[in-house]
Amino acid sequence: MQQWLLVLILVSLSGCASLSKQECLDADATSWEGVGYEDGYNGYHPDRRLSQHYEACSKLGVFPHRETYMTGWSRGILEYCTAERGYAIGLSGSRGNPELCPDGTGILFQENAELGLQIYELKREMDSVYNEIEDLERRLDDAKLDKHARRDIRDRIRHRDDEMSHLRWRLMEAQSMPLIRF
Structure with missing residues (x-):
């Protein structure tokens, strides 16, 4: 159990890098399952990510255990490919990797x-x-503006306020939509 916890902590700290030198040196057959799980859970493509791990570790004489890694990855990807996870990934500004999802779960993931x-x-x-509204309001403070320029800026602010109201309505509508489930 401690070994799993160590692997999960190390993998989460590695960020964008594949594995650090120490993580490679500490890796054994069972820890590759934890690495695979984390990679699946985070939506990494298994072949590309395993290749990155190979690149990071092979120089040190450590080689990934593909079968054990894939066992963990297969479990992790199931947790990645959920409606909730797809929605959360979308909220962060990403489309994620629905093509990695098994058994039709990719459509559900992608929709959310x-x-x-x-x-x-x-x-x-x-x-x-x-x-933009704040910038326009700051420009109104300029004492050098004539009345025509002020009217133009006020009109633009009113137009942008209307646009903001429309965007708020669209946001409330989108936020009220339930997650898509099959």
């Missing part, structure tokens, strides 16, 4: 990732409009 991504993009658009 798209829903989450729609919300993510609406929030980004709202941030952009909000920043």
